[in-house]
Amino acid sequence: MIPDRCSHCKGKLEYGKTEFIARVGEKIIVIKEIPAYICNQCGEAYFTPEISRKIDEIMEDFHNDKICCRPVAAGEIEISA
Incomplete structure (x- = not known):
């Protein structure tokens, strides 16, 4: 179940x-273009379990060099203290 409020700022999803x-x-x-529930105050995104699994599968393929992506x-930038 997706919550209706953001757990960080309590904004509406x-x-x-x-x-x-x-x-x-x-x-x-x-x-x-990932479907998500997004907080209207802070922008935090919440994914359904199904979408989270798809992201995990894509990341696993990326780690294993099974995905060919177009360059962007x-x-x-580094900030030094």
Whole structure:
């Protein structure tokens, strides 16, 4: 069951689409258009168990170099104290 309120800020959850970004070593993967319940205040995304399993399967394939992704432009910045 999906909660109707965000566990972080108590904002209202609304059904929509989001993206998942992960870094694996020197590679970055972006999974787009993921169905999710998204907090209308802080943007936290909540996935159904089915969607979470699909993300896990994609990440496993990515770790095992079974996915060929098209390159995306990205920038990387370091902040030194």
